[in-house]
Amino acid sequence: MKEFKVWDPFVRVFHWSLVAGFAANAFFTDDESALHEWIGYAVLALVALRLLWGLIGPATARFASFLPGPHAVMGQITDIATHRHRTHLGHSPLGALMIVNLLATMIAIGVTGYMMTTNAFWGVDWVEEAHEMLVTWAEVSVVVHIAAVVWESRRTGVNLARAMITGRKRLPEDVNIAS
Amino acid sequence: MNGRISDNAGILVMLIAVQSLCAAFFLWDVIEDIRPGGMASLTNLHIAVEAAAALALVSAIVFETRYLMRLMQRKAHLESQVSIAAGAFHEIMLAHFDAWGLTPSENDVALFAIKGLPIAEIARLRGSAEGTVKSQLNAVYRKAGVSGRGGLLGVLIDELVAGPLVEAGRET
Numbered sequence: 001m002k003e004f005k006v007w008d009p010f011v012r013v014f015h016w017s018l019v020a021g022f023a024a025n026a027f028f029t030d031d032e033s034a035l036h037e038w039i040g041y042a043v044l045a046l047v048a049l050r051l052l053w054g055l056i057g058p059a060t061a062r063f064a065s066f067l068p069g070p071h072a073v074m075g076q077i078t079d080i081a082t083h084r085h086r087t088h089l090g091h092s093p094l095g096a097l098m099i100v101n102l103l104a105t106m107i108a109i110g111v112t113g114y115m116m117t118t119n120a121f122w123g124v125d126w127v128e129e130a131h132e133m134l135v136t137w138a139e140v141s142v143v144v145h146i147a148a149v150v151w152e153s154r155r156t157g158v159n160l161a162r163a164m165i166t167g168r169k170r171l172p173e174d175v176n177i178a179s
Numbered sequence: 180m181n182g183r184i185s186d187n188a189g190i191l192v193m194l195i196a197v198q199s200l201c202a203a204f205f206l207w208d209v210i211e212d213i214r215p216g217g218m219a220s221l222t223n224l225h226i227a228v229e230a231a232a233a234l235a236l237v238s239a240i241v242f243e244t245r246y247l248m249r250l251m252q253r254k255a256h257l258e259s260q261v262s263i264a265a266g267a268f269h270e271i272m273l274a275h276f277d278a279w280g281l282t283p284s285e286n287d288v289a290l291f292a293i294k295g296l297p298i299a300e301i302a303r304l305r306g307s308a309e310g311t312v313k314s315q316l317n318a319v320y321r322k323a324g325v326s327g328r329g330g331l332l333g334v335l336i337d338e339l340v341a342g343p344l345v346e347a348g349r350e351t
Contacts, residue, residue: 078254084304
């Protein structure tokens with residue numbers, strides 16, 4: 001086993017705060033309550049900080065280092081198809097696509113949620129519909145995200161969930177590291 | 180040839196992504212329809228047809244994903260093949276691999292073995308232990324009915340010089 005420090009504390013705190021905030025608003029808080037609104041704004045603020053961190057943070061947190069091109073995406077699919085054990089120290093290309101999806105969805109949920117509190121859009125049907133559909137979309141994405149983390153962890157032998165807690169990826173001796 | 184395969188694969192990935200979105204939406208719609216009345220709602224012709232259509236789409240996606248995996252295996256192996264002879268040999272090889280029912284791992288290992296790479300190098304390229312590669316290679320030899328690397332190569336060369344291309348398992 002080799003250990004690599006990959007996720008800085010901000011990335012980890014962001015990840016689990018987002019989990020807590022989204023879960024709270026999707027399942028527990030009263031949709032009409034002030035608490036629901038405040039948690040929503042907190043999630044928006046978190047995402048804004050993450051975007052900033054994506055520009056100025058350490059290497060594995062920076063968008064420039066992990067937003068994948070088509071070549072990288074196809075490379076990961078090739079590894080899956082040929083059962084080759086290759087892992088990425090930072091975000092994998094397919095994982096990065098999920099990050100983009102989730103960040104964008106969180107922003108859209110926050111914006112439509114805020115619109116519902118304004119005079120101009122209060123009680124407007126399509127805003128509410130959009131807000132709810134986006135939440136469903138986010139829930140589906142989260143399920144896919146978790147399934148993919150479990151599956152990739154088994155495929156590469158690197159416990160990805162553990163890494164998001166400790167910040168360190170433990171790689172088996174045999175696995176190759178993708179540059 | 181190589182260019183065509185990678186273009187196809189890219190398009191296929193997009194197609195699978197878009198169809199998955201549609202399938203997720205239709206499935207969600209069906210679940211919303213069924214929720215109030217339970218499974219009994221499936222006796223409603225409209226809901227039943229909707230559910231069947233959604234399931235058909237899902238099975239199409241499963242099929243496409245399997246096809247994509249095959250395509251990517253081929254692409255991974257064809258990357259360095261430029262000459263017509265190499266391409267023809269490759270076709271024969273893949274047809275045999277299909278006919279023998281090799282797993283994706285065995286397929287990959289067999290290819291590296293035929294290219295003449297030592298076991299240590301194959302293990303390094305695939306990110307697996309040498310013992311794993313050895314047992315995968317043994318499985319390949321067993322399925323091919325040969326005793327070793329030379330025999331494997333012999334079967335394929337025979338085909339190349341002797342007769343028509345095998346048809347089994349061909350799909351492209």
